[in-house]
Amino acid sequence: MIVPFGHVLILAGLLFLMGMVCMVVRRSLIMILLGVEIMLNAAAIILVGSSLLFQQLEGQSIVLFVFAIAGAEVSVGLALIVWAHRQTGSVDPRDYNLLK
Amino acid sequence: MTIYAIIFYLLALLILGSTAMAITRRNLIHAVIYLIFSFFGSAMLFYLLGAPFLAVLEVIIYAGAIMVLFLFIVIMMKLKTGPERLFPFTQWLPAAICGVIYIAIGFGVVISEPGSRITLKTAIADPGVFGQYIFEKHWLSIEIVSLLLLVALIGALLLGRRSKKAPAAKASEGEL
Numbered sequence: 001m002i003v004p005f006g007h008v009l010i011l012a013g014l015l016f017l018m019g020m021v022c023m024v025v026r027r028s029l030i031m032i033l034l035g036v037e038i039m040l041n042a043a044a045i046i047l048v049g050s051s052l053l054f055q056q057l058e059g060q061s062i063v064l065f066v067f068a069i070a071g072a073e074v075s076v077g078l079a080l081i082v083w084a085h086r087q088t089g090s091v092d093p094r095d096y097n098l099l100k
Numbered sequence: 101m102t103i104y105a106i107i108f109y110l111l112a113l114l115i116l117g118s119t120a121m122a123i124t125r126r127n128l129i130h131a132v133i134y135l136i137f138s139f140f141g142s143a144m145l146f147y148l149l150g151a152p153f154l155a156v157l158e159v160i161i162y163a164g165a166i167m168v169l170f171l172f173i174v175i176m177m178k179l180k181t182g183p184e185r186l187f188p189f190t191q192w193l194p195a196a197i198c199g200v201i202y203i204a205i206g207f208g209v210v211i212s213e214p215g216s217r218i219t220l221k222t223a224i225a226d227p228g229v230f231g232q233y234i235f236e237k238h239w240l241s242i243e244i245v246s247l248l249l250l251v252a253l254i255g256a257l258l259l260g261r262r263s264k265k266a267p268a269a270k271a272s273e274g275e276l
Contacts, residue, residue: 006211034132037166052150057230075252
């Protein structure tokens with residue numbers, strides 16, 4: 001007996017909301033990418049919790065793919081940030097106005 | 101309240117606290133290190149919820165690889181951790197309103213849904229059984245994901261390559 005499933009949902013929901021706040025409010029590309037990571041982690045927590053609730057392995061196998069996709073996303077995202085930093089010398093989204 | 105429930109609430113406090121610290125830090129290195137603590141908490145939560153293999157993967161991939169990659173990038177780019185201004189309040193006011201509505205609806209759904217009152221029973225997914233399940237049922241997805249990782253690797257290499265010719269416009273043409 002651990003806790004009601006609703007508490008896992010609320011924990012993951014709050015975590016997801018924190019990731020969203022980090023993505024929307026912060027003004028640095030690196031913090032925006034960190035927000036995405038936090039949201040993916042919240043989704044993984046819900047999947048593992050529901051995998052335990054239904055006594056199925058499906059949820060856990062989806063989490064495995066979420067990890068792989070997080071790895072791919074973060075490597076390409078950080079490479080893009082490094083590239084943009086090389087071009088403009090800043091990681092502030094305000095400074096990317098080459099087309100202006 | 102069983103010992104498992106106490107562990108769950110302690111872990112939840114740890115995760116939420118360290119994530120809240122992470123997203124409010126000005127210094128990026130501090131933020132990343134707080135987030136490593138948060139991911140360690142998530143790994144222990146996975147273990148509590150019966151996924152020991154995923155707990156190990158969380159430590160290795162998230163806390164070990166992804167966060168260290170972030171640390172390397174932050175250190176390598178020598179970012180000025182000066183006074184980073186947040187977006188003006190009026191710009192993210194719609195997002196805040198949406199967030200509040202989301203919280204209200206989410207709590208309502210969770211409280212009213214009878215399925216969310218079912219207490220979770222402890223169980224454990226043996227890593228061997230899990231691995232066999234993955235490769236029996238999801239072998240095609242494994243191959244697709246491995247291809248995706250290969251593409252991501254090549255893309256990161258292409259983007260990270262330093263061009264011989266310095267001019268910015270030319271480099272962007274050649275690499276994009």
